[in-house]
Amino acid sequence: MAKRSLSRLLGLFLLAVVAGLWFTRPQHIEASAIPERDPDLTNGERMFWAGGCASCHAAKDAKGDDKFVLQGGLELKTPFGLFRVPNISTSNAQGIGGWSTADFITAMVKGTSPDGRHYYPAFPYASYEKMRYGDLIDLKAFLDTLPASDNEVAGHDLDFPYSIRPGIGLWKLLYLSDRPFEANPNWDETTNRGAYLATGPGHCAECHTPRDIFGGLNAERWMAGAPNPEGGRGRIPNITPHADGIGNWSAADIAFFLESGFTPEYDSVGGSMASVQENWAKLPGEYREAVAAYLKAIQPIASMKAEDDGS
Amino acid sequence: MLKRVAITGITGLAVFAGAAFASEDPISTRQNIMKSNGASAGALFKMVKGEIEYDALTAELALREIFAGAVAFPTLFPEGSETGGKTRASPEIWKDKAGFEATALKLENAALAAIPAATSGLDQLKASLGSVADNCQACHEKYRLEKN
Numbered sequence: 001m002a003k004r005s006l007s008r009l010l011g012l013f014l015l016a017v018v019a020g021l022w023f024t025r026p027q028h029i030e031a032s033a034i035p036e037r038d039p040d041l042t043n044g045e046r047m048f049w050a051g052g053c054a055s056c057h058a059a060k061d062a063k064g065d066d067k068f069v070l071q072g073g074l075e076l077k078t079p080f081g082l083f084r085v086p087n088i089s090t091s092n093a094q095g096i097g098g099w100s101t102a103d104f105i106t107a108m109v110k111g112t113s114p115d116g117r118h119y120y121p122a123f124p125y126a127s128y129e130k131m132r133y134g135d136l137i138d139l140k141a142f143l144d145t146l147p148a149s150d151n152e153v154a155g156h157d158l159d160f161p162y163s164i165r166p167g168i169g170l171w172k173l174l175y176l177s178d179r180p181f182e183a184n185p186n187w188d189e190t191t192n193r194g195a196y197l198a199t200g201p202g203h204c205a206e207c208h209t210p211r212d213i214f215g216g217l218n219a220e221r222w223m224a225g226a227p228n229p230e231g232g233r234g235r236i237p238n239i240t241p242h243a244d245g246i247g248n249w250s251a252a253d254i255a256f257f258l259e260s261g262f263t264p265e266y267d268s269v270g271g272s273m274a275s276v277q278e279n280w281a282k283l284p285g286e287y288r289e290a291v292a293a294y295l296k297a298i299q300p301i302a303s304m305k306a307e308d309d310g311s
Numbered sequence: 312m313l314k315r316v317a318i319t320g321i322t323g324l325a326v327f328a329g330a331a332f333a334s335e336d337p338i339s340t341r342q343n344i345m346k347s348n349g350a351s352a353g354a355l356f357k358m359v360k361g362e363i364e365y366d367a368l369t370a371e372l373a374l375r376e377i378f379a380g381a382v383a384f385p386t387l388f389p390e391g392s393e394t395g396g397k398t399r400a401s402p403e404i405w406k407d408k409a410g411f412e413a414t415a416l417k418l419e420n421a422a423l424a425a426i427p428a429a430t431s432g433l434d435q436l437k438a439s440l441g442s443v444a445d446n447c448q449a450c451h452e453k454y455r456l457e458k459n
Binding site for chain 2: 268
């Protein structure tokens with residue numbers, strides 16, 4: 001009798017697990033859902049720089065044309081373990097040379113690989129999911145013009161339980177919005193353009209917004225500064241228009257910073273922002289001005305002390 | 312006349328900074344060198360942006376300040392100055408002394424090399440400022456921590 005109910009309980013448990021896996025199963029985007037479009041390579045290259053693909057996928061410290069060789073291998077230290085960024089060059093053997101546009105868009109907005117695995121959010125698809133299909137089609141076409149590299153990258157070294165990929169399904173349920181970018185009706189066109197660039201391709205929040213205990217971005221403290229994800233003493237600065245952040249920077253100061261790397265005090269940018277700034281320097285001025293308008297328009301938020309956010 | 316006063320002012324500052332290099336606290340000394348770099352870079356950029364008028368002498372003095380600072384800077388990281396005094400120096404400096412010194416040397420050379428162009432006109436200053444300023448970012452990217 002007791003044995004009977006135990007096995008019934010086990011059955012229920014298994015059912016729950018199966019249901020859980022079903023709800024959190026990797027999602028795909030069908031080719032039929034993708035609009036027809038003649039790719040615009042100029043726009044594709046702009047999405048490449050705004051998206052910062054080279055900052056992670058090119059070789060460590062790559063400069064100049066080496067930034068176009070997306071050979072992977074950069075090591076990202078995180079609280080969850082060590083990620084090794086994959087090769088996304090046009091190599092068929094080691095890169096993503098054989099991928100269709102649907103495979104690519106699925107990776108960027110659903111965080112799912114062509115063979116149905118969940119990607120880790122160290123690949124910032126929780127931001128890229130806001131990108132428009134047109135921009136993603138152009139970006140894919142641009143990536144297709146870049147050189148192939150046969151660099152073989154080893155797997156990640158993650159701590160248990162983060163080493164279990166299906167677990168990411170739950171994370172996605174919590175943090176992927178599944179909704180396209182929405183313009184704010186109170187903002188003008190430039191500010192909304194900046195909002196799209198900063199929250200979608202630019203993924204500024206992935207560094208400047210603190211995370212909750214599950215590693216999702218804390219929307220209440222949007223861009224208000226965060227502990228350094230790689231550990232160490234420093235913090236990523238608050239870039240809201242608060243006195244603790246960059247409230248005393250003008251929009252022109254922000255645009256100049258993204259262009260030159262110099263703050264209004266003529267200090268020069270460093271850390272992981274240096275590579276972000278180099279990318280933004282390659283974009284037309286109106287891109288930087290739009291992001292500047294957006295950063296002036298967001299909610300001003302006071303900084304937290306380091307001990308308050310678990311760092 | 313007014314110009315003379317300004318020049319002695321800036322030269323005086325340079326001499327003062329030179330004396331400060333020898334101060335006993337390496338952390339505040341190296342931070343002061345960098346603050347003076349910020350001021351020099353500011354003077355150069357403001358001319359390029361048209362916020363202040365172009366002046367060849369100011370450009371030369373700013374570059375000489377940057378040059379002198381870069382010579383002294385790498386000597387100010389003795390063992391024991393890794394932490395304290397709100398330093399943002401990265402542990403990478405002590406792990407990779409040779410690379411760090413080479414990065415400072417690049418700034419030193421670039422500042423000196425830019426003087427002839429920077430003193431011959433605003434357009435030439437505009438064209439050569441990047442060759443100096445890029446070195447600031449290159450070093451901060453690798454060898455400086457974020458603010459706390």
